[in-house]
Amino acid sequence: MPxxxxxxxxxxxDLSNAGYASSDIKKYLKTLLLPKHFIKLVCVxxxxxxINIVIHSFGGHIDFYIEKNTIVMIFSDSGPGIxxxxxxxxxxxxxxxxxxxxxxxxxxxxxxNIKHVSDEMVLNSSCEGTILTVKxxxxxxxxxx
Amino acid sequence: xxxxxxxxTNKLTLDNIVNGMYICDLHSSVxxxxxxxxxxxxxxxxxxxxxxxxxxxxxxxxxxxxxxPTTDMIKRANEENITLMSTKLNNAEIxxxxxxxxx
Numbered sequence: 001m002p003x004x005x006x007x008x009x010x011x012x013x014d015l016s017n018a019g020y021a022s023s024d025i026k027k028y029l030k031t032l033l034l035p036k037h038f039i040k041l042v043c044v045x046x047x048x049x050x051i052n053i054v055i056h057s058f059g060g061h062i063d064f065y066i067e068k069n070t071i072v073m074i075f076s077d078s079g080p081g082i083x084x085x086x087x088x089x090x091x092x093x094x095x096x097x098x099x100x101x102x103x104x105x106x107x108x109x110x111x112x113n114i115k116h117v118s119d120e121m122v123l124n125s126s127c128e129g130t131i132l133t134v135k136x137x138x139x140x141x142x143x144x145x
Numbered sequence: 146x147x148x149x150x151x152x153x154t155n156k157l158t159l160d161n162i163v164n165g166m167y168i169c170d171l172h173s174s175v176x177x178x179x180x181x182x183x184x185x186x187x188x189x190x191x192x193x194x195x196x197x198x199x200x201x202x203x204x205x206x207x208x209x210x211x212x213x214p215t216t217d218m219i220k221r222a223n224e225e226n227i228t229l230m231s232t233k234l235n236n237a238e239i240x241x242x243x244x245x246x247x248x
Contacts (some may be wrong), residue, residue: 051172106191
């Protein structure tokens with residue numbers, strides 16, 4: 001059994017509420033007294049991936065849990081999927097619509113940011129949906145029990 | 146407070162301690178590059194600018210070039226104890242003023 005598990009529903013197109021799940025994850029990580037720089041890395045990945053679901057998908061959810069000193073976040077949505085994963089991973093490549101760009105998103109940096117900050121990232125996509133798994137190894141310290 | 150700046154959040158947020166600044170209108174760049182306690186200077190007057198500030202611990206957001214912060218943005222900033230200000234100046238002009246103020 002994971003030490004902690006939470007699921008967040010993410011609504012498509014709801015930019016004004018985007019970030020609340022990541023904010024909640026941050027609040028939980030703070031209660032664990034993890035180092036600030038580590039929390040920041042997890043939050044960057046979480047926020048980028050949350051925004052991706054809002055902007056690009058028909059909606060989905062985040063599963064967040066901690067298991068064996070690893071933080072696992074699984075971002076899954078119900079489509080339409082990423083046409084070209086190789087292109088999507090390139091910095092600067094974006095398919096975001098103008099509304100997202102007007103809000104400061106769609107620079108094509110999200111997925112590469114996630115790859116940069118995480119310890120492990122797995123991206124699977126089909127027309128039925130995309131599943132992004134991101135893992136962080138918790139730094140050694142007294143918060144590991 | 147400098148006459149170029151308008152405060153939108155409650156006065157208690159003026160007690161926030163800041164160190165350095167980061168100027169950007171692309172949220173992914175802010176997430177990647179801004180440092181804790183930076184003043185975040187941007188033209189983006191939407192709630193997502195506050196959400197980004199919350200993620201990377203930026204205690205102050207300045208909206209530039211006469212953009213007016215939305216009401217939900219002000220509400221969220223107050224909730225998160227983030228100083229939200231606006232200015233008619235552009236990103237660079239306000240940055241020079243903050244530098245002169247010692248930031």
